[in-house]
Amino acid sequence: MTPDLIDLSYLLAAALFIIGLKGLTKPRTAVRGNLMGALAMFIAVAATMLHQDIIGWKGLLIAIGIGAFAGTVLALKIEMTAMPQLVALFNGLGGGASVLVAGAFLAGKEFSARVASESCFADVLTATAASGLIGAVTLSGSLVAFAKLQELKFIKDVSFPGQKLLNLGLTVSAIGLGWLLVSQPEHAQLWYWLMSGLAVGLGILLVISIGGADMPVVIALLNSYSGLAASATGFVLNNNLLIIAGALVGASGLILTRIMCDAMNRSLWAVLFGTMQSGGSSLSDEEVYTSVKSTSADEVAMMLEVSQSVLIVPGYGMAVAQAQHAVRDLTNLLLNRDVDVQFGIHPVAGRMPGHMNVLLAEADIDYDRLKEMDEVNSMMDQIDVAIVLGANDVVNPLARTDPNSPIAGMPIIDVDKARTVIVVKRSLSPGFAGIANPLFAADNALMLFGDGKKAISEITKAFDDA
Amino acid sequence: MTPDLIDLSYLLAAALFIIGLKGLTKPRTAVRGNLMGALAMFIAVAATMLHQDIIGWKGLLIAIGIGAFAGTVLALKIEMTAMPQLVALFNGLGGGASVLVAGAFLAGKEFSARVASESCFADVLTATAASGLIGAVTLSGSLVAFAKLQELKFIKDVSFPGQKLLNLGLTVSAIGLGWLLVSQPEHAQLWYWLMSGLAVGLGILLVISIGGADMPVVIALLNSYSGLAASATGFVLNNNLLIIAGALVGASGLILTRIMCDAMNRSLWAVLFGTMQSGGSSLSDEEVYTSVKSTSADEVAMMLEVSQSVLIVPGYGMAVAQAQHAVRDLTNLLLNRDVDVQFGIHPVAGRMPGHMNVLLAEADIDYDRLKEMDEVNSMMDQIDVAIVLGANDVVNPLARTDPNSPIAGMPIIDVDKARTVIVVKRSLSPGFAGIANPLFAADNALMLFGDGKKAISEITKAFDDA
Amino acid sequence: MLSSTLAVQDAVAKTVAAAAENVPQSGGAAHLILLLTVFVLAIFLGVEIITKIPPTLHTPLMSGSNAISGITLVGAVLATGADNGTWASILGFAAVVFATMNVVGGFVVTNRMLAMFRTKK
Amino acid sequence: MLSSTLAVQDAVAKTVAAAAENVPQSGGAAHLILLLTVFVLAIFLGVEIITKIPPTLHTPLMSGSNAISGITLVGAVLATGADNGTWASILGFAAVVFATMNVVGGFVVTNRMLAMFRTKK
Ligand SMILES: NC(=O)c1ccc[n+]([C@@H]2O[C@H](COP(=O)([O-])OP(=O)(O)OC[C@H]3O[C@@H](n4cnc5c(N)ncnc54)[C@H](OP(=O)(O)O)[C@@H]3O)[C@@H](O)[C@H]2O)c1
Numbered sequence A, B: 001m002t003p004d005l006i007d008l009s010y011l012l013a014a015a016l017f018i019i020g021l022k023g024l025t026k027p028r029t030a031v032r033g034n035l036m037g038a039l040a041m042f043i044a045v046a047a048t049m050l051h052q053d054i055i056g057w058k059g060l061l062i063a064i065g066i067g068a069f070a071g072t073v074l075a076l077k078i079e080m081t082a083m084p085q086l087v088a089l090f091n092g093l094g095g096g097a098s099v100l101v102a103g104a105f106l107a108g109k110e111f112s113a114r115v116a117s118e119s120c121f122a123d124v125l126t127a128t129a130a131s132g133l134i135g136a137v138t139l140s141g142s143l144v145a146f147a148k149l150q151e152l153k154f155i156k157d158v159s160f161p162g163q164k165l166l167n168l169g170l171t172v173s174a175i176g177l178g179w180l181l182v183s184q185p186e187h188a189q190l191w192y193w194l195m196s197g198l199a200v201g202l203g204i205l206l207v208i209s210i211g212g213a214d215m216p217v218v219i220a221l222l223n224s225y226s227g228l229a230a231s232a233t234g235f236v237l238n239n240n241l242l243i244i245a246g247a248l249v250g251a252s253g254l255i256l257t258r259i260m261c262d263a264m265n266r267s268l269w270a271v272l273f274g275t276m277q278s279g280g281s282s283l284s285d286e287e288v289y290t291s292v293k294s295t296s297a298d299e300v301a302m303m304l305e306v307s308q309s310v311l312i313v314p315g316y317g318m319a320v321a322q323a324q325h326a327v328r329d330l331t332n333l334l335l336n337r338d339v340d341v342q343f344g345i346h347p348v349a350g351r352m353p354g355h356m357n358v359l360l361a362e363a364d365i366d367y368d369r370l371k372e373m374d375e376v377n378s379m380m381d382q383i384d385v386a387i388v389l390g391a392n393d394v395v396n397p398l399a400r401t402d403p404n405s406p407i408a409g410m411p412i413i414d415v416d417k418a419r420t421v422i423v424v425k426r427s428l429s430p431g432f433a434g435i436a437n438p439l440f441a442a443d444n445a446l447m448l449f450g451d452g453k454k455a456i457s458e459i460t461k462a463f464d465d466a
Numbered sequence C, D: 001m002l003s004s005t006l007a008v009q010d011a012v013a014k015t016v017a018a019a020a021e022n023v024p025q026s027g028g029a030a031h032l033i034l035l036l037t038v039f040v041l042a043i044f045l046g047v048e049i050i051t052k053i054p055p056t057l058h059t060p061l062m063s064g065s066n067a068i069s070g071i072t073l074v075g076a077v078l079a080t081g082a083d084n085g086t087w088a089s090i091l092g093f094a095a096v097v098f099a100t101m102n103v104v105g106g107f108v109v110t111n112r113m114l115a116m117f118r119t120k121k
């Protein structure tokens, strides 16, 4: 294949990536969109492999085989609830690949020839440094995020005095090494790997002090970084497909980050530097939980029997309990008995944007029943029974009432304004934000303690028997 | 200014054009968006003038002065109703500029040097040919459109047997000349001007047979062409600002064209090749207009007094009569007396997309009162009086009922479903599509014959006196 | 001496050829594809943005984008300004006048229209 | 002879310099700005498209765009495939494995998720 044909294939691939992303704007076209993206990737890789300079066919095919096999197995075996971790893991691998590609470029023959002829341009070197720096931070940061989300034992929240100063120092040193790389191309490899090493450390330190539930924001941000790293690699290799695809991902990650921050009413800065003071002002548990009433599955079933419209507000607990199939059964039963069922989806319920939607889709619940926060809030007064399933922060009225609470100003789903609220969770322990929830002690609220899946199944059974 | 700085300014200008267009997505930010576009253009031109090779300062400033003066005067003097013509005129000028720029390139020193050294690349020559061809069609086509819209005497609809064949022949010949230009760069100028001459003829022939009211589609299409011509010029000059700005305009024109065609339920093909059979099946005037009832301004005023909600559906006649200020007065009076007034805006009412919106905005009517077709139709049964002001085709129920009518399937505003319909126009003569309108003879319809502005003023007066 | 000179010339020819090969040519196909990429991206971007513009603003969009299409003015300035001989200069002069009318008139009239929209609230 | 050779050499040097000047260099600033333009356009385009994606599809978007970011695979293939010495090949090999996992895994898991959305209706 001539270089020009390859370039044209890259252009085609770029267009397909764009059309594929456009497909994701509608559920109906989303599957096709994703396949277009995969096709684009296939075209790009195939065209590259037909490049005249490619000689190491065998090694290449082995490497691709290993990667494809491992990726597919992971992707097919993973539980839907573990999606955040998986994305973090893949993201880290992508970042790692950027580091290695830029490293291989510096180790390659073309580069030594350029150094010898003193025609190594500063722009290419800068891009190489950026690729390594961003890639390495993405790699280690993502792996730490993965470990935290997977709740691996060896990882814990680390924070020590002077941490910010250390981070700053590391950042400055890494950039300094990058500068050395640009100005002393003859020692490029040395500076490059030193820089990447520091950046790996930086990635670890940056993420390790961030709370588990802020991870989604971090992952989106790292996703954006991995895109930017790919773009930087594109500048190194003078390859505009990499530049375009990387920029698309960069934009996507940034926008998701912003959406999440908006929905949590926190600044990106606060997320990254952990300035959420867990419980700055808030009231103690004893003060809040004075009059908590608990209920049983039978009682709930009886209430549902006399209801006309039920709202289910799922949260992270539904993911933990894997309760989505149980919820589907209950929903179908209720619908059969002419009870209207809706779902109130908070934008940051769970641990990823759209987390609840995916779980409920997995359980075959019609996505027309999933309503966004604003819509649900505007019809809250017509709801007879609201079932809060493993959600906590996203229904905490303190966000509205207590301006000193860490979640003050975060928009919430106002279940407290429904006629009756049933809260399904295992205990009175707090959610991610670590604060008590006065909803549990509200006059119209009843607690149904227990594992989410078990509780919902019991309600279904009691309702069916009645 | 070094070439690199100029390139950077171009990049900045491109970004500003994009941000400016984004501003046009909301009325609130539209003014700023337009100013950003103007700023971008200023930056681009200023940076170009600082180019080291620019020496003919004086001539340049004179030319810019003349152009800026003439453009400003035209823009400030023009009536809002004449907007379509003005856009057509400017558009033609833009196309003409493309032709001249590509011509100047071929006449210039750089080009002769390239020919001498035989390093004139086929791609640049192709782009030059495209620039000239598209530009010339745009030029003459737009000027014909201008003359038609301005209703200049010397122009009339021309169509003769074999016209399509002639057009085809001209197109093929022009392309052939373009091919000669590419393959014989030493005679480039000869082939270029021959080709452009043919293209001018082609532009005239293509547009001259198109009906006056199809002009907006033609203008949008020509606008798109002028963008593509600018892009082609960008390929000639290796200038990516031209490429980007041209592509943006190209996309804009194409989308507007499609929106208009959709709203008229006609294919672009049918518009371009005039396959609208004026009155294919339709009924004769005598058949349709058996029971037309006419009314007076006083009577209308009396009806308005007992109404609660009034819908005004403006059309091209409002533009002709310049009745928008009279409409504003009537609207304010009605609102003062607690009569609700809404406007039903059909997407192709008038002679340009958004034509009615501009006129009503000129008269200071709140744009929240302007409703789109679908919204209006869904609340038509609550309308007491619908006033059709100089609209005809866009309220013709034949579009719904007569599958053989030329406007069959065109979505219309269903005023015939309102309680009472008042139609304000000068006679029973047809609108653009040239077909009779059974609405005028409907049981619930009353004709108020007369000039739009006069009729509305009389109603206002009668209403005020009452 | 002759052979030596020839050898040098040969070496020279090789060097030149190598130089020409190593440095990708700006006029070459790769460069063209890069420009094409820019074009394709801009078309996609244009479509995305324009489809978001509400019908109310379609007339200003038409005149505004018309003004933008006058960007050929940049090309016209380059054509007139350079020392290119009389004929090219005349063409360039006319091109500048036309394009400036398109640009300035287009932006002014669009501004006039949009200002009307702004007055209310 | 010496002087003649020198003259030839001088001519040669000039020719080379001229060749290098006439052919705009692909690594030059103009080319860089062109790449930058592509980058900027793609960012704008990305923002336009992504803001249109509904919340329901945000998780698939995250994993799908993650898969796209594995485009570094193209770079990795170039790095491994070329005859670049052992060290570069090892780095390239690892890069290909990593990037392929990212790409294939990402698209497969996204497809799995989206297929769930499709089943209903
Ligand atoms: N989605 C995102 O993109 C995103 C991004 C960043 C941050 N966040 C944060 O994550 C939080 C999400 O709020 P959320 O309301 O969904 O979750 P949450 O506030 O973290 O609360 C989850 C609740 O589920 C309960 N739970 C856990 N396992 C359960 C099981 N097996 N059965 C039943 N209940 C169980 C827990 O209570 P028990 O232990 O008593 O059972 C816990 O209170 C917000 O603070 C948000 O800011 C989300």
Ligand SMILES: NC(=O)c1ccc[n+]([C@@H]2O[C@H](COP(=O)([O-])OP(=O)(O)OC[C@H]3O[C@@H](n4cnc5c(N)ncnc54)[C@H](OP(=O)(O)O)[C@@H]3O)[C@@H](O)[C@H]2O)c1
Pocket: B213, B214, B215, B216, B217, B260, B264, B314, B315, B316, B317, B318, B320, B321, B347, B348, B349, B350, B351, B352, B353, B354, B355, B389, B390, B391, B392, B393, B394, B395, B424, B425, B426, B427, B428, B429, B430, B431, B432, B433, B450, B451, B452, B453
């Ligand atoms: N807007 C666009 O973008 C666009 C694009 C392409 C085509 N078109 C076509 O243009 C047409 C637009 O429909 P329309 O309903 O707005 O207009 P129309 O069907 O052309 O009818 C306009 C009516 O206004 C009346 N009129 C003219 N001058 C008047 C005056 N001074 N006072 C009162 N009435 C006057 C005329 O009747 P009298 O002579 O009896 O007064 C005429 O019947 C459609 O057919 C559409 O397809 C529009």
